Amino acid sequence: MISVERRVSRMSAFGIAVLCVALAVIPFLTTTTSLRQASQIIVSVLAVLGVNVATGYGGMISLGHGVFVGVGAFATGYYVDDLSMPWLLAITLGAATAGIAGAFVGIPALRIKGIHLALVTLGLAIVFRPLSKRFPSITGGVSGRSIEARFDAPGWWPGDGRMASSVYRYVFCVLIVVLALWATWNVVNSRFGRSMRALRDNDTAAAVYGIDLVSARVTTFAISAGLAGLCGALQVVLVPFVSQDKFPAQESLVIYASAVVGGLGTIWGSVLGVVARTVVAKAGDAVAGFDGLGPIGEFFDLLDESAFVFGLGLIVLTFLFPTGLAGIGRKDRLRK
Amino acid sequence: MDYVLLLQRIFDALFNSAIYSSLALALVIIFRSTGLLNFAQGEMATFSAYIAFVLLAGPQPRLTGGGLAGIIPGVPFTIPLAITGAVICGMAAGAVTERALIRPLGGASDLALVNITIGLLLAVNSLMAQWWGTGPRFFPAIFPTGAGQHFTILGARLRYSTVGVWAILLSVLVLLVLLLRHTKAGLAFRAVSISPSNAELVGIRVGPTLMYGWALASGFGALAACLSANSVLLEPSMMLRVLVYAFAAATLGGLDSPKGALVGGLIIGLSQTLIPAYVPFIGFELSVLPALLAMVVILLIRPAGLYGTKRIERV
Numbered sequence: 132m133i134s135v136e137r138r139v140s141r142m143s144a145f146g147i148a149v150l151c152v153a154l155a156v157i158p159f160l161t162t163t164t165s166l167r168q169a170s171q172i173i174v175s176v177l178a179v180l181g182v183n184v185a186t187g188y189g190g191m192i193s194l195g196h197g198v199f200v201g202v203g204a205f206a207t208g209y210y211v212d213d214l215s216m217p218w219l220l221a222i223t224l225g226a227a228t229a230g231i232a233g234a235f236v237g238i239p240a241l242r243i244k245g246i247h248l249a250l251v252t253l254g255l256a257i258v259f260r261p262l263s264k265r266f267p268s269i270t271g272g273v274s275g276r277s278i279e280a281r282f283d284a285p286g287w288w289p290g291d292g293r294m295a296s297s298v299y300r301y302v303f304c305v306l307i308v309v310l311a312l313w314a315t316w317n318v319v320n321s322r323f324g325r326s327m328r329a330l331r332d333n334d335t336a337a338a339v340y341g342i343d344l345v346s347a348r349v350t351t352f353a354i355s356a357g358l359a360g361l362c363g364a365l366q367v368v369l370v371p372f373v374s375q376d377k378f379p380a381q382e383s384l385v386i387y388a389s390a391v392v393g394g395l396g397t398i399w400g401s402v403l404g405v406v407a408r409t410v411v412a413k414a415g416d417a418v419a420g421f422d423g424l425g426p427i428g429e430f431f432d433l434l435d436e437s438a439f440v441f442g443l444g445l446i447v448l449t450f451l452f453p454t455g456l457a458g459i460g461r462k463d464r465l466r467k
Numbered sequence: 468m469d470y471v472l473l474l475q476r477i478f479d480a481l482f483n484s485a486i487y488s489s490l491a492l493a494l495v496i497i498f499r500s501t502g503l504l505n506f507a508q509g510e511m512a513t514f515s516a517y518i519a520f521v522l523l524a525g526p527q528p529r530l531t532g533g534g535l536a537g538i539i540p541g542v543p544f545t546i547p548l549a550i551t552g553a554v555i556c557g558m559a560a561g562a563v564t565e566r567a568l569i570r571p572l573g574g575a576s577d578l579a580l581v582n583i584t585i586g587l588l589l590a591v592n593s594l595m596a597q598w599w600g601t602g603p604r605f606f607p608a609i610f611p612t613g614a615g616q617h618f619t620i621l622g623a624r625l626r627y628s629t630v631g632v633w634a635i636l637l638s639v640l641v642l643l644v645l646l647l648r649h650t651k652a653g654l655a656f657r658a659v660s661i662s663p664s665n666a667e668l669v670g671i672r673v674g675p676t677l678m679y680g681w682a683l684a685s686g687f688g689a690l691a692a693c694l695s696a697n698s699v700l701l702e703p704s705m706m707l708r709v710l711v712y713a714f715a716a717a718t719l720g721g722l723d724s725p726k727g728a729l730v731g732g733l734i735i736g737l738s739q740t741l742i743p744a745y746v747p748f749i750g751f752e753l754s755v756l757p758a759l760l761a762m763v764v765i766l767l768i769r770p771a772g773l774y775g776t777k778r779i780e781r782v
Contacts, residue, residue: 192578192581194585239766239767243767246503246504246580246581250714251763254714254715255759258711258759261755262756387585438589438592439594442586442589442593443590444586445583446568446587448582449582453579
């Protein structure tokens with residue numbers, strides 16, 4: 132029996148402390164715009180976490196999680212505006228809708244495995260944009276739709292004006308993300324989480340030990356899609372506008388890349404993946420500011436493209452650290 | 468039912484069929500020998516098409532000012548010569564990819580191989596966007612595509628370009644078959660595809676053989692991109708949709724069957740034109756959906772496809 136103390140390593144504790152301080156300080160240092168951007172980055176952890184649950188714990192490669200982010204965002208917008216639901220209910224149902232969509236993808240995943248599943252989910256990512264244009268009453272068609280309802284600070288929230296509402300949304304998103312991380316950590320360390328990993332490592336053996344493959348795979352995919360859907364729902368909270376052009380196939384691939392670069396099979400990895408993505412984007416911005424370096428400058432400009440850096444990062448990390456950034460300081464637990 | 472219109476649509480579909488067949492062939496050659504699905508095939512092909520573009524037009528400034536593309540020496544080539552050059556560059560790139568990224572991994576897990584090819588897809592895609600801009604470029608057609616440039620058969624127009632593309636595809640296929648059947652390298656490649664370990668035991672050098680395979684496959688991809696760049700317009704993500712069709716075609720025909728790739732490409736090309744024409748909901752833009760559904764259904768009920776080898780799993 133592993134004691135609880137040993138489950139949270141010293142590295143993790145240090146990391147959690149640093150993150151907590153950063154999260155607490157951010158709202159005091161920024162404007163409404165950059166606070167919104169910070170919130171969006173924090174929210175994107177959920178999508179990466181979703182991939183991590185499906186791929187890192189469930190062993191099902193998903194290249195299409197941008198789709199579930201999109202479903203979550205569109206559904207939340209629909210519930211809160213067209214059905215005039217309260218925000219909390221709309222967010223919950225939005226995530227649940229994405230979860231149900233994920234369950235439907237999970238059903239073929241019973242037979243379609245490994246590289247073939249990667250193929251099908253990539254196809255899903257590519258088909259999503261044209262498909263969503265076919266339902267303009269929900270998705271706003273080509274140009275997207277703005278959401279009338281606003282997620283504003285209630286009366287008891289200290290301060291007023293735009294900044295107070297921004298801080299309120301920020302705190303709300305941070306709370307939800309922390310809750311989701313904690314819940315996922317509990318799920319993957321539960322009996323069900325062990326059956327997920329058993330499935331990943333050897334599904335025949337898992338079946339022999341009495342794990343119901345059908346329900347385990349479908350549930351895993353539903354949870355993972357639900358997390359991505361929650362990310363989409365919170366995006367609507369932050370920016371009341373949804374549009375199909377926010378969900379190109381490349382976005383799904385970058386989400387996947389973030390999950391792998393951060394480290395599959397650890398909750399930490401998802402946070403690290405997003406931190407890495409942010410650092411890379413900021414560094415790219417800074418470097419792209421220099422002019423007059425000729426072809427070398429051109430190359431540095433590429434660093435501004437997070438897709439390029441993550442593509443390269445995927446390749447390099449696969450060679451050097453198969454367990455991702457989260458696995459660097461650690462003995463290779465996952466390496467087979 | 469208007470049969471002339473139907474025939475016309477079939478003729479129109481044949482052009483795309485040829486493109487899907489040749490990209491599917493690229494995927495199949497790699498899957499058969501290396502056992503991986505090359506998700507970066509489309510982007511590698513697009514890169515080759517850009518090379519042809521540079522060869523044709525000389526170094527092109529990016530849409531916003533000069534750039535790295537400026538240091539690539541560009542000579543105004545004729546179209547067939549430029550495409551040949553692009554195919555050769557594409558083949559070299561394919562060989563280098565195998566040697567540098569795939570072989571060192573050894574028989575790694577599916578996950579690692581997916582990561583490598585997805586990484587390559589993302590990196591090459593944004594590299595092209597950075598060098599050549601994301602805006603669509605006009606790419607000249609290799610065959611005349613003007614108003615009167617067609618044969619008329621039973622009242623329907625069969626374009627010269629469709630006939631030409633099929634002529635190229637079929638002659639390259641004949642070359643491929645000759646290569647595989649009648650040369651020593653071809654024999655080695657067939658042996659490695661069937662069983663790498665047994666091939667190694669009889670003295671075949673597996674690594675270089677796979678490298679030839681990758682070069683061949685990338686050549687087919689480059690050809691597909693160069694031939695389709697005129698109709699879909701050259702842009703960094705132009706092959707992403709085509710890749711789905713090609714994967715659907717390869718899956719339908721059987722992922723390890725070259726014949727299947729050809730037949731699958733035909734079927735998918737036809738359905739891509741005919742289904743949107745007769746099912747209004749699908750429309751042109753959503754024509755990827757039937758291809759994706761076809762892929763899922765085949766993987767579910769007959770993973771080996773039409774001509775593929777059935778896999779027997781040991782439990």
